[in-house]
Amino acid sequence: MSVSSGSFALGDVELQCGRTIPQAQLSYCSFGTLNGERSNAVLYPTSYGAHPGDIDWVVGPVLNPDRHFIVIVNMLGNGLSSSPSDGVMGLAETGWVVSHRDNVSAQRRLLREQFGIERLAMIYGWSMGAQQGYQWAVDHPEAVERLCCLCGTARTSPHNQLFLLSLRQALTADPHWTGEGFDGEPLQGLCTFALIYASWAASQRFYGEGHHLAEGPISLGDYVETRWLPAYRRHDPRNLIAMLDTWLAHDVAAGAPHQGDLAAALGSIRARTAVVAGRHDLYFTVDDMATEAALIPGAQFEVIESVLGHRAGNPRDSPPEQAQLRAAVERLWALPSPL
Template identity: 50%
Template structure:
C-alpha cells in the first residue's frame, strides 16, 4: 500500500516576490530508509504540472533511483496543487496581483524540510528533470557546500528568451479563454485547456516522434486521440490557476537573481561545487542541447552527456521509453559511484 504524503508547515514564510504566507505548506513523499549517518539522501523535486505520484515511477530497484540503497525525498513544488498553491491557499495569487513563487522559495522550503524534519545536512544527489533540474541548479548555487552531486536532465539554470516565448504562448492561450476576467477564471476554461495542451504537445516531443508515429505504439488510435488522452486530459486534472503559477515560476527562473549573486549569472554558475551531470535530450525543443552545453561549460565539475533520443523533452522522463530509461539509469549509477 502506498503511504500518504507528509507535509511541513512553514510559518510566516516570506517569498521572493515580497509576499508573506502565514502558513506555507510543503507536501512531500519519502521512499526507502534514511541511513543512521544520514549520508544516503537524494532530493528529487517535481517538474511542471507534476505531483510526486506522477514522477515516482523511476524509484525502484531496477530503475534509475534504487530505494533499497537510497533515501529519496520528493518535495512538491509550490504551485503544483499539493504544496501551497492558488487552488488551496488564500494568500497565493498570480503575477497579475504581483505574486509569484520563485525557485529560491522552493529550495529554501526544501532546505528547512531536510534540516528540521530529517536532520540531513548533506545530499548525496539532487536529481531533477525539467523544472526539477532548475531547482537542482538553485540548490547547487545557494547551498553548494551541502550538495555532493547534481543530475540535471532537460533543464537550464536560467530561462532563455526562446523558452520564454514558449511559456508566454502557453499563458496567453490559457488566459485567452472567455472565462478569464483578467485576474481569475470564472469557470472551467474549456477552450483554454484545449489550446494549452496542443501547444505543449507540439513542443514537448520532437518532430521525429510525430513523424514516426510513436503514439500508435503507445496505444493511441490517432493523433487526435493522443492529443486528447495524453495531453489535454492530463492538464485538465490541474487547476488552471496552478498552471499559471508554475509558468510564472518558470519565467522567473534565474540562479543569479537573488541577494547573493545579484544577477551575476557566470559567477553563480561558477559557484556550483557539486559533481554535475548535465543531460539534455538531443531533440529537446525548449531546453536545447546548445543551451545546456553552454551552461555545463560554466560549471567547474560538470560533465555534459546528452541523451540520444527522438522523444524530445520527454526523454528526460522516460516512463514509456525503456531505451532512454536505461541510458539515464547507467549514467546515474556511474555518477553515484564517483
C-alpha cells in the same frame, strides 16, 4: 521498501516577490530508509504539473531505495503544496510570483527540521526539477554532494520564455478569465494549452516516425484530446499559471550575490555534476545545456539519444532511455564526494 508521505508546516513564508503565504505547507513523499549518519538522502523536486505519482517510477529503475533515502518534494504552486487553489496565493497579476529560491528555501527547512538532513548525497531533477537542483547547488554549495540535471537549464532562455508565454496566453484568453482568476473551467484555453504542449514536449521525429500512433490509428486532434488534455484538466488553472510564472522567472544568478552573472553563479557550484540533455529537446536545447555545463567546475555533459524530445528525461514507459539515465546516475555515484 519503506514508503511514506506527509505535509510539512512552514508557518508564514515570505516570498522573494514580497508577498507572504500564510501557514504555508510543503507536501512530500519518501522512499527507502535514512541511515544513521543522514548521509544517503536524495532529493527529487517535482517538474511542471507533476505530482509524485507521475515521476516516482524512477524509484527502482534509476534511483535505488535500498541504498538511498529518496524524497520527492512538491514545488509550491503545484496543487499539493501551498498553491493558488488553496486561496492563500494570487497570480502575477496581483504581484505573486514564486521563485525557485523560494522553493529551495522551503525544501531546505523540510529536510533539516523534519529529517535532520544537512547535506544531500544527490539532487536528481528533470525539467523544472533540474531548475530547482541548479538553484540548490548555487545557493547552498556546501549542502549538495552530487547534482544530476536532466533536460533543464539554470536560466530560462528567451526562446523558452516565448513557449511559456504562449501557454499563459492560451489560458488567459479564455472567456472565463477574469483578470485575476477564472469564473469557470477554461476548457477552450486548456484545449489550446494542450495543443501547444503536445507540439513542443515531443520532437518532430516523434510525430514524423508515427510514435503517437503506437496504440492504433488516431488523428492528431484526438491524440491531443485523449493523451494530453486530461493531464492539464486535473489541475486548477490558477496553479498551471503560477508554475508557468515560476518557470518564466527562473535565473539562478538573479539578485545577490551574483547580480545576473551566470558564469559566476554556476562557477560557485561545488557538487559533482552531471548535465544530461535530450537530443531532440525543444525546450532546453543541447547547445544551451552544453554552454551552461561548461561553466560548472568538472561537470560531465551527456546527451540522451531519443526521439522523445523533452520527455527523454522522464521516460516512464521507455526502457532504452531509462537505461541511459541509470548509467548516467551510476557514473555520478562512482565519483567521490567533493565535500
